[in-house]
Amino acid sequence: MRIRCLMLAALLALCACFSGCLRDTGIDQYAYVSAIGFDRGEKLPYKYTCMLHRIDYQSGQSRLAGAEIVTAEGSSLFEAINTLSASLPLQLSFVRTVLLVAEHSLLSDDTFLRQLINTALPSLFIRYNASLFVSLSSAEQVLRGLHTELDPGLVKMQENFTTYSKDTGLIPMVNLMTISESFADGAFDIAAPLCGVVSDSPGGMQDSVGEDPYAYLGGNLHTVTDMDTEIAGAAIFSGGRMVGTLSGQNTQLLQMAVGEFDRAHVRFGSAQAQEIDILLKRRSKTKIILSGGERPVVTFQIRIAAFIEQPDMFPGMRAEQAEEWIRSVLEQRYLRLYAACRSLGADVFGIGTEMALWCNTAEQMESLDVKAVYAQTEAVFDIDVKLTNAPDTSAIE
């Protein structure tokens, strides 16, 4: 009986394996699309750029060979794929697509994203954890700029972006599942990472909050690297339409408020008007409390630990005074950020998700005008800062 059971288990496992060979197409006959870039086309409405990888079967190992970039124009994604398929000796597969880059002008209304979510993606079987990036330069340039000698592979790169987002707070991360939920529920708006290639002023975009002489924005950073593409800041949306941008500094605040933040070096203007960085770490999960009434108030309870790496910038200041100074600077910047987002109608703080808790029936949920309530909602930022070192001594002391 034991042998019979083992045979049955083996048979079940074999059946699962057999079903992988329903067609005679070998895995080396596929070209895997790792990333897709979306731009406005010259002749047709859209220009699509695909970063392709192939299985390197000649090396005898199941690994991806180097990337290749191809472009096609079309009135829809399907048309572009058909055009590409006709010119390539390979079959295109989207099962490994992890990155979607959209040029910012495509997002001036919600048509593009809605089409992408509602029609193209369910038919192309792109995974719902694929990340969306908004490009201030052309998406084709961004994809070409990601191509380096290091060639870490896009899956690895996506993982690194997620870690980067958590560890610096300079970019938010958004995937197709979140975008789909945002469209289906309308309970919150998305913030997508911004990218661009090095140029003087890519896309002519500025931070929507303003007042920062050196705003970290993709393509505007003073850096020189092997990769031309820079990623910093956030594109903020209202109902699927891009309505503004946030610099990396403001994105850090946003990430801290929505709980998608572990630690970051945040730039503060010091008392002597010198720029200093303070390392902030999350002490506990941010709480968002929304109280109803004619004038709703949302309270963000943010608990952070601060570590001053340049204590000589605070001469004669006690720990309590430094904590109060950090708290007040953060509060002012938060209020500016909240006011800017609210004026743009972008509920990137996710206040609408708290409104869902008011609803007992689907009718109430459907009739709830999240945007109207958000426009009325005032914010209180209850920030508690604990210094992990005294400002009048160095870290070593």
Added chain:
Amino acid sequence: MNLRQGRIGNQEAIRLAILIGVTNSAFLIGRRESFQTGNQSYLSVLTGAAVSLVVFLIAARAMQRRGCGNLQELYADALGTVPAMLLGLLTSMLFVSSAALPLVRVLFTLHRYIFVDSGVDMLAIYVLIALLPLTLFGLEALGRTAKMVCVPVLAAFLLMILLGLPDYEVYRLYPLIGGGTVSLLLQTGIAVLCFLPQLMLLLICGRGVHGAGNAARLGGFATAIGGGFSVLLQLAIGMVFSYRELGRMYSPVYQLVMSVRGGWQMRLDKILLFIWVIGILLGAAALLYAASLQFCLSFRLRDVRPAGAVFSCVCTALVLLGHEPYAHVDLAVTVLLRFSGLALIGLLLLPSLFSFFRKERRLCESAV
């Protein structure tokens, strides 16, 4: 006599029942129309499991009281030989449809997300290849294979629940118990279909699980564990997808593993899906075997294999039919989903009530 029943131990029986309950609830609960007015699936699973257990315990008690060794004997004892044959036939048919319904969803998931370019008919061949020998080998082989497969299948579901942890949000469960009582009752009917068939299987194979008394005990354990696990699963799905999103999805369980953030989990979805497929095929085969055994006991046939082979083919045909884009097929699936559970409840309660009016009679131990 080749009924292929034999006897299985407590662990085999419990794990077989858990396996069927969890895999069925993972794939059957959550039809798109169930989420029009809110997500109640986690609650309906709980009520469905509770209703199934109560009905099952009543029937098991009736069998004990009248000294019946299996469900067919209860039918015959309560209603007489000819009505018992009809009830037996109806039970067999409902079991075949109960085996087919989750397979329709599984085949859809395989076709839509994995084997995009292949036809459903090509995939169904592999379902038949798996179902046929499993059904023909009988209860002992099924029970012992379930003993091996159950833990990996549950671990795969648990891994799915853990992978979703960073994305869980309570607000997605709102409106809580949206849809009201009618919607909850309809969904409870579907949940009954997830939990009652395997409990009935224990009664049909009463002698194989050492009598109705032992079956009642095993059924209680299996429903508590399987039901609890299924509630957890539905809560996890509900905290990742809002009811509006669930209303547009075909396979929330698989969508959940597809949506986890990048990295090493990237290709885990297919591995998990195939582990679940193994579990669901085994569960379907067990139900088909129970249908065959019930059919043989009803019509006093001595060999379960022809019936098993026929039911496997019928089940595969039903699975294929479930993919036909015709309105009447969709209607038939909806009717089966909503009312099969109710019919199964009737098939257990009716003879049980009749038997309670009769004098208590116990079977001697040697006959069990």
